[in-house]
Amino acid sequence: MSGMFDPLALGFGVAFSPLNLLVAAIGSFFGTIVGVLPGLGPINGVAMLIPIAFAMQLPPETALILLAAVYVGAEYGGRITSILINVPGEAASVMTTLDGYPLARQGLASVALSLSAWSSFVGSMIATLGIVLFAPVLASWALAFGPAEYFVLMVFAFCALTSLLGEQPVKGVLAAAIGLAISTVGVDGNSGVYRYSFDLPHLADGIDFVVVVIGLFAVAEMLQMLENLLSGTSIDVPKSARKLFNFKELAFTWWTTVRGGLMGFVIGVLPGAGASVASAVAYANEKRLIEGKDPDAKFGRGDMRGLTAPEAANNSAATGSFIPMLTLGVPGSGTTAVMMGALTLYNISPGPALFDTQPALVWGLIASLFIANVMLFVMNVPLVRVFAAMLMIPNWLLVPGILAISFIGVYAINATTFDLGLMVAIGVIGYFLRKFNVPMAPLILGVVLGNVMEQSLRRALSITNGELAILWQSGITKGLWAAALAVVVVPVVYRWVGRRRKE
Amino acid sequence: MTLNDRVLGAAALLLAAFLTWHGYDLEAPFAYEPVGPKAFPLLLAVVIGLCGLRLLVKGGNAVAANPPGANVRIAVMVGLVAGYALLFQWLGFILASAAMATLVGRLFGGSWRRCALGGAGLGAAGFLLFDRVMDVVLPLGLLGDLL
Numbered sequence: 224m225s226g227m228f229d230p231l232a233l234g235f236g237v238a239f240s241p242l243n244l245l246v247a248a249i250g251s252f253f254g255t256i257v258g259v260l261p262g263l264g265p266i267n268g269v270a271m272l273i274p275i276a277f278a279m280q281l282p283p284e285t286a287l288i289l290l291a292a293v294y295v296g297a298e299y300g301g302r303i304t305s306i307l308i309n310v311p312g313e314a315a316s317v318m319t320t321l322d323g324y325p326l327a328r329q330g331l332a333s334v335a336l337s338l339s340a341w342s343s344f345v346g347s348m349i350a351t352l353g354i355v356l357f358a359p360v361l362a363s364w365a366l367a368f369g370p371a372e373y374f375v376l377m378v379f380a381f382c383a384l385t386s387l388l389g390e391q392p393v394k395g396v397l398a399a400a401i402g403l404a405i406s407t408v409g410v411d412g413n414s415g416v417y418r419y420s421f422d423l424p425h426l427a428d429g430i431d432f433v434v435v436v437i438g439l440f441a442v443a444e445m446l447q448m449l450e451n452l453l454s455g456t457s458i459d460v461p462k463s464a465r466k467l468f469n470f471k472e473l474a475f476t477w478w479t480t481v482r483g484g485l486m487g488f489v490i491g492v493l494p495g496a497g498a499s500v501a502s503a504v505a506y507a508n509e510k511r512l513i514e515g516k517d518p519d520a521k522f523g524r525g526d527m528r529g530l531t532a533p534e535a536a537n538n539s540a541a542t543g544s545f546i547p548m549l550t551l552g553v554p555g556s557g558t559t560a561v562m563m564g565a566l567t568l569y570n571i572s573p574g575p576a577l578f579d580t581q582p583a584l585v586w587g588l589i590a591s592l593f594i595a596n597v598m599l600f601v602m603n604v605p606l607v608r609v610f611a612a613m614l615m616i617p618n619w620l621l622v623p624g625i626l627a628i629s630f631i632g633v634y635a636i637n638a639t640t641f642d643l644g645l646m647v648a649i650g651v652i653g654y655f656l657r658k659f660n661v662p663m664a665p666l667i668l669g670v671v672l673g674n675v676m677e678q679s680l681r682r683a684l685s686i687t688n689g690e691l692a693i694l695w696q697s698g699i700t701k702g703l704w705a706a707a708l709a710v711v712v713v714p715v716v717y718r719w720v721g722r723r724r725k726e
Numbered sequence: 727m728t729l730n731d732r733v734l735g736a737a738a739l740l741l742a743a744f745l746t747w748h749g750y751d752l753e754a755p756f757a758y759e760p761v762g763p764k765a766f767p768l769l770l771a772v773v774i775g776l777c778g779l780r781l782l783v784k785g786g787n788a789v790a791a792n793p794p795g796a797n798v799r800i801a802v803m804v805g806l807v808a809g810y811a812l813l814f815q816w817l818g819f820i821l822a823s824a825a826m827a828t829l830v831g832r833l834f835g836g837s838w839r840r841c842a843l844g845g846a847g848l849g850a851a852g853f854l855l856f857d858r859v860m861d862v863v864l865p866l867g868l869l870g871d872l873l
Contacts, residue, residue: 275856275862279861393777396777400773400777401741407770413763414756415755418749445803449796449799449834620836623823623826623844623845626830627826630814630823631819634814647808659733659734659787688760
């Protein structure tokens with residue numbers, strides 16, 4: 224047993240350094256603000272900070288701690304607007320509006336805020352413990368993966384991500400392929416051939432993923448904000464008499480919270496399915512489970528259990544999605560895909576070997592998740608009004624501010640006007656892709672995974688001298704193909720059965 | 727022109743054609759592996775092309791039109807952001823940001839006076855925070871001699 228806690232002690236040693244503690248606190252604070260602002264989610268916050276962290280020459284573990292704190296902080300922050308003004312601060316807190324806002328209207332806003340902060344805390348803690356228990360096991364198992372297994376694993380990740388994203392999987396596939404195509408720009412490492420660089424020196428090293436991410440998530444986002452200028456939202460909920468939840472409410476929601484946290488963790492670990500899926504599944508599940516037993520349940524009209532289940536689940540899923548990134552090098556969500564891109568800026572490629580080669584980085588990150596969580600919980604209970612006040616920042620100041628920070632970030636990488644122009648062009652294209660309902664997460668995953676995926680494929684085929692059979696010969700590849708097939712087919716069948724039942 | 731899946735499909739086909747056209751001639755000077763540099767891009771071109779065909783044939787899902795006046799404002803915004811990108815280095819962070827914030831702020835409904843004040847504040851505060859405190863080097867541009 225002691226073997227398991229030695230690395231964790233190392234991690235806490237890293238995480239308790241003054242710089243890393245400070246960075247975790249700043250990240251938590253900034254992340255919560257990003258989560259509060261509607262239209263900005265964890266992926267935007269992380270994307271804006273990566274180049275800045277890099278330009279400040281933070282050491283890699285510190286940069287990763289910063290980004291992780293922002294990620295988890297945004298999941299905390301998203302609930303604040305959901306509860307106060309019925310506008311989800313980020314995608315994963317849509318379910319929180321269902322019971323959170325009715326509670327606020329009943330004069331229980333502060334109770335709902337503190338109770339949901341608590342359930343977020345429990346969810347994240349469950350998932351962080353899950354990382355400590357499962358990540359090293361998974362990593363040592365994944366060491367046996369060869370290039371063929373990796374290639375198929377990535378195919379599986381894309382299948383999971385696109386099939387879960389909704390109505391039109393074809394657009395998810397298209398997005399993933401566009402992302403992969405972007406990754407092929409620049410010099411090909413194996414042959415030295417320049418691909419799609421058109422003799423432009425700025426394209427010789429490829430398109431930096433920061434340029435793509437900020438174009439898609441800052442520039443395109445601002446264009447969209449201009450399109451649907453949020454109007455008429457006010458923070459008009461009755462003042463709460465009581466600030467904190469009481470013991471009775473804690474006991475009442477306890478098992479729902481724990482179940483939400485566990486479910487969120489499992490969903491978060493699956494590559495592709497992120498916090499939004501987790502919170503929706505947890506809410507639906509709790510509703511079904513409880514309404515069958517408890518005639519007094521009032522889901523959708525201000526049931527506290529309907530508030531804690533999705534909140535625990537989305538935080539837990541966000542934390543759980545670190546597992547596939549750290550152990551397999553295949554991110555579990557759009558935001559961890561962006562973080563993985565950040566690690567590649569530092570020439571660190573995540574994967575099973577990371578636990579052996581960079582133990583300080585991995586365990587420092589895990590320990591920081593514990594610390595950031597405690598900080599966030601402590602911050603979020605008394606400071607909730609401070610965060611809510613961020614909503615008072617008018618758009619005419621907020622939008623230029625976000626643009627300026629994004630430009631600083633892109634400029635910081637290479638200090639060229641070319642990158643800035645390319646970012647704007649990608650942003651305009653991204654705006655149109657969003658109008659066409661093309662999902663952005665597979666595209667980002669494609670940009671981040673493109674090189675590794677191509678390399679795995681080519682290496683695998685080099686082993687067999689071009690014989691394709693290696694891609695499905697081993698037991699692991701067979702299992703992964705079956706899993707990929709299952710995530711594609713099951714939702715289709717499920718939808719078909721549902722439609723049949725309606726008729 | 728209304729935007730629908732057919733338009734997206736046509737765009738995807740164009741992209742696939744472009745990838746094929748510029749990818750087909752990619753040959754490694756020394757081929758020592760069975761799969762060369764062009765296989766993966768061409769595979770992607772096929773995938774993008776198939777998605778495009780499917781969208782083109784099936785059509786539908788018309789994108790809801792923007793509210794009146796929105797298109798002009800979005801075009802202006804694109805122009806402003808592009809201008810910001812092109813002038814960022816030459817004008818320097820402070821001047822470019824102040825100008826961008828003033829004009830973009832106007833698009834988002836601020837008054838001239840507030841936007842200009844906010845823009846000047848954003849330029850100066852951003853420069854102090856990032857360049858001076860956080861050590862992220864920003865272009866000085868026209869103000870280069872003064873700072």
